[in-house]
Amino acid sequence: xxxxxxxxxxxxxxxxxxxxxxxxxxxxxxxxxxxxxxxxxxxxxxxxxxxxxxxxxxxxxxxxxxxxxxxxxxxxxxxxxxxxxxxxxxxxxxxxxxxxxxxxxxxxxxxxxxxxxxxxxxxxxxxxxxxxxxxxxxxxxxxxxxxxxxxxxxxxxxxxxxxxxxxxxxxxxxxxxxxxxxxxxxxxxxxxxxxxxxxxxxxxxxxxxxxxxxxxxxxxxxxxxxxxxxxxxxxxxxxxxxxxxxxxxxxxxxxxxxxxxxxxxxxxxxxxxxxxxxxxxxxxxxxxxxxxxxxxxxxxxxxxxxxxxxxxxxxxxxxxxxxxxxxxxxxxxxxxxxxxxxxxxxxxxxxxxxxxxxxxxxx
Amino acid sequence: xxxxxxxxxxxxxxxxxxxxxxxxxxxxxxxxxxxxxxxxxxxxxxxxxxxxxxxxxxxxxxxxxxxxxxxxxxxxxxxxxxxxxxxxxxxxxxxxxxxxxxxxxxxxxxxxxxxxxxxxxxxxxxxxxxxxxxxxxxxxxxxxxxxxxxxxxxxxxxxxxxxxxxxxxxxxxxxxxxxxxxxxxxxxxxxxxxxxxxxxxxxxxxxxxxxxxxxxxxxxxxxxxxxxxxxxxxxxxxxxxxxxxxxxxxxxxxxxxxxxx
Numbered sequence: 001x002x003x004x005x006x007x008x009x010x011x012x013x014x015x016x017x018x019x020x021x022x023x024x025x026x027x028x029x030x031x032x033x034x035x036x037x038x039x040x041x042x043x044x045x046x047x048x049x050x051x052x053x054x055x056x057x058x059x060x061x062x063x064x065x066x067x068x069x070x071x072x073x074x075x076x077x078x079x080x081x082x083x084x085x086x087x088x089x090x091x092x093x094x095x096x097x098x099x100x101x102x103x104x105x106x107x108x109x110x111x112x113x114x115x116x117x118x119x120x121x122x123x124x125x126x127x128x129x130x131x132x133x134x135x136x137x138x139x140x141x142x143x144x145x146x147x148x149x150x151x152x153x154x155x156x157x158x159x160x161x162x163x164x165x166x167x168x169x170x171x172x173x174x175x176x177x178x179x180x181x182x183x184x185x186x187x188x189x190x191x192x193x194x195x196x197x198x199x200x201x202x203x204x205x206x207x208x209x210x211x212x213x214x215x216x217x218x219x220x221x222x223x224x225x226x227x228x229x230x231x232x233x234x235x236x237x238x239x240x241x242x243x244x245x246x247x248x249x250x251x252x253x254x255x256x257x258x259x260x261x262x263x264x265x266x267x268x269x270x271x272x273x274x275x276x277x278x279x280x281x282x283x284x285x286x287x288x289x290x291x292x293x294x295x296x297x298x299x300x301x302x303x304x305x306x307x308x309x310x311x312x313x314x315x316x317x318x319x320x321x322x323x324x325x326x327x328x329x330x331x332x333x334x335x336x337x338x339x340x341x342x343x344x345x346x347x348x349x350x351x352x353x354x355x356x357x358x359x360x361x362x363x
Numbered sequence: 364x365x366x367x368x369x370x371x372x373x374x375x376x377x378x379x380x381x382x383x384x385x386x387x388x389x390x391x392x393x394x395x396x397x398x399x400x401x402x403x404x405x406x407x408x409x410x411x412x413x414x415x416x417x418x419x420x421x422x423x424x425x426x427x428x429x430x431x432x433x434x435x436x437x438x439x440x441x442x443x444x445x446x447x448x449x450x451x452x453x454x455x456x457x458x459x460x461x462x463x464x465x466x467x468x469x470x471x472x473x474x475x476x477x478x479x480x481x482x483x484x485x486x487x488x489x490x491x492x493x494x495x496x497x498x499x500x501x502x503x504x505x506x507x508x509x510x511x512x513x514x515x516x517x518x519x520x521x522x523x524x525x526x527x528x529x530x531x532x533x534x535x536x537x538x539x540x541x542x543x544x545x546x547x548x549x550x551x552x553x554x555x556x557x558x559x560x561x562x563x564x565x566x567x568x569x570x571x572x573x574x575x576x577x578x579x580x581x582x583x584x585x586x587x588x589x590x591x592x593x594x595x596x597x598x599x600x601x602x603x604x605x606x607x608x609x610x611x612x613x614x615x616x617x618x619x620x621x622x623x624x
Contacts, residue, residue, distance in 0.1 A: 242445035251435030251462035260458050264447045
C-alpha cells in the first residue's frame with residue numbers, strides 16, 4: 001500500500017514538472033498537490049492500521065477456536081474419507097468409485113422414491129382406483145419422494161404457513177404503513193424470531209408436537225415470519241410515492257391505499273422473495289432433520305451415529321439432488337417473474353426447453 | 364356560481380415560499396389552465412387543491428367545504444401518471460372508485476356490475492376500451508396517461524386536477540391526451556384545472572388562464588386577454604418567439620403579432 005502511494009506520487013510529480021516547466025508551478029496547484037499527497041498518506045496509514053488490527057483480532061479468534069494447537073487426527077480423517085468414497089477394483093485391477101453402494105442404500109431406505117406409494121401411480125395398464133388412492137387417500141404427491149419428500153414437505157408447509165404472517169408483519173413493520181415508533185413493535189418481533197435459528201425453534205416446539213416433522217414444519221413457518229417479513233419490509237422501503245398519492249386522491253380508505261398504492265407495486269417482488277425463502281426453508285428442513293425431526297437430515301445423522309460413512313455419503317448425494325432441484329425450479333421461476341417478457345405458457349415452457357437449452361449453450 | 368374558492372393561499376416549505384397569497388374564484392364547469400415556468404408553484408397549487416398538501420395560510424373551499432384532505436369528488440391526474448404497472452388498464456380504471464367499495468370487495472374486484480360498467484365506460488371515453496385487459500406497464504406513455512384519466516373519471520369527481528399531464532409525452536401523444544381530457548371534462552361537466560408549460564397547447568385547449576410566477580398570481584383572465592405580453596411576463600427572459608408556431612388554426616391577434624415579428 002505504501003509502495004503504491006510513493007509510486008503514484010512520483011508519476012504525478014514528474015507530470016507536474018512536465019506541465020509547469022520546472023519550479024514555476026503556480027502556488028495554488030502546488031498547494032492542492034500537497035493537500036492530495038497528505039490525504040493519501042493519511043489514508044495509507046489508516047489502511048495499515050486497520051490491517052494490523054485485523055491480523056491481531058484474527059490471531060485472538062484462532063486462539064478462542066483452539067485452532068492454534070488443534071487436536072488434529074489426520075489418519076482418522078483419511079480413513080473416514082475412504083468410507084465416504086468406497087473403492088472397488090474392477091476386474092481386480094482398475095480402482096473405481098463404487099456408485100452401486102450409494103444407489104442401493106438410496107433405494108433401500110427410500111431416500112428419493114417410495115415404491116409403495118409410487119407403485120399406485122406408475123403401473124401398466126393404469127388403474128383409476130389406485131390413482132385415486134394415490135392422490136386422495138395416501139396424499140402421495142410429496143410422499144412419493146420418500147425421505148426427500150418429507151424434507152421438501154417440511155420446507156413447503158413452513159413457507160405456506162409462514163407467508164400470511166410474514167405479509168402482515170412485513171407490511172405493518174413498514175414505516176409508511178405504521179407510524180415510526182409503533183412499526184418497531186412488528187420489526188422487533190421479527191428480529192426476535194430471526195435471532196433464534198429454525199433448529200432451536202424446533203427444540204422449543206417439541207413439547208407441543210413431539211419430535212417429528214410436525215414440529216419441524218411449524219418451526220420453519222415461525223422462522224419464515226422473521227426472514228420473509230424482513231425482506232418484505234425492505235422491499236416496501238423502495239416503492240414509489242406516486243401511486244400512493246394517486247390512491248389518496250381517489251378518497252380510498254387506509255387499507256385500500258396500502259393494498260392498491262403499495263402492495264400492488266411489490267407483488268412480483270414478494271412472490272420472488274417467497275420463492276427464495278422456500279429454497280432456504282428446504283435447506284433448513286435438512287438441518288432440523290438432524291436433531292431427529294425426520295427426512296433426509298435424520299437419515300444422515302443416524303448413519304453418522306453408526307459410523308456408516310458410505311451410507312452417509314449416499315444421503316448427502318440425495319440432499320444435493322433435492323436442494324439443486326429446488327433451487328433450479330425456484331430460480332427459473334423467479335427470473336421469469338422478474339423479467340417483463342410475455343409470459344410463456346406451461347406447454348411452451350416444457351416443449352420449448354430443448355431449444356432454449358441449445359440457445360443458451362450456443363451463447 | 365362559484366364552485367372553487369381560493370382565498371389568500373400561501374404554502375411554505377421551510378423558508379421557501381412556493382405559493383404566495385394567491386386568491387381566485389372559479390365557477391363550475393370552467394376549464395382552467397395554470398401557466399408558469401418550472402418552480403413557479405403550479406404543482407404546489409394543484410397538490411394543495413387536491414388536498415395532498417395542506418395550506419400554510421389561507422383556505423381552499425370546493426363546493427362550499429374547506430379542503431382538509433383528499434376528497435373523492437376531487438380527482439387528480441399526475442405527470443408520471445402514477446397508475447399501477449402490474450395491473451391491467453381495467454383494474455387501474457376500477458381502482459378509481461374504491462372509495463365506494465369495502466376493502467375486501469375492492470381487493471377481490473367484487474364491485475357490482477354498474478361500477479364495472481363505469482370503469483369500462485371511462486376507458487371508452489379515453490379510447491382504450493379494446494386495450495382494457497392489457498397490463499398498464501406494457502402500454503405507451505400516452506396510453507398510460509389516458510388510463511390515469513380513466514381512473515380519475517371512475518372516481519366520479521366534480522373537479523379534475525391535472526398536474527402537467529402531457530409534460531413527458533411527445534407532441535402527438537400530448538395533443539391526443541389533451542383532447543381526451545377536454546372531451547371528458549366537457550361530457551361530464553367537470554371543473555378542470557390543468558397545469559401546463561407548453562403555451563401552444565395551453566392556448567389551444569384553455570378557456571381561462573391563471574399565470575404564476577415565483578408563487579405569485581400574475582395573470583388571471585380569459586382567452587382573449589392572454590396576449591404575448593402576458594406570456595413574456597410569465598416566462599421572463601426566455602425567448603418566447605416561436606411558442607405559437609404550432610398553433611396554426613388559431614387566428615387570434617396575439618398569434619398574428621408573433622407571426623409578423
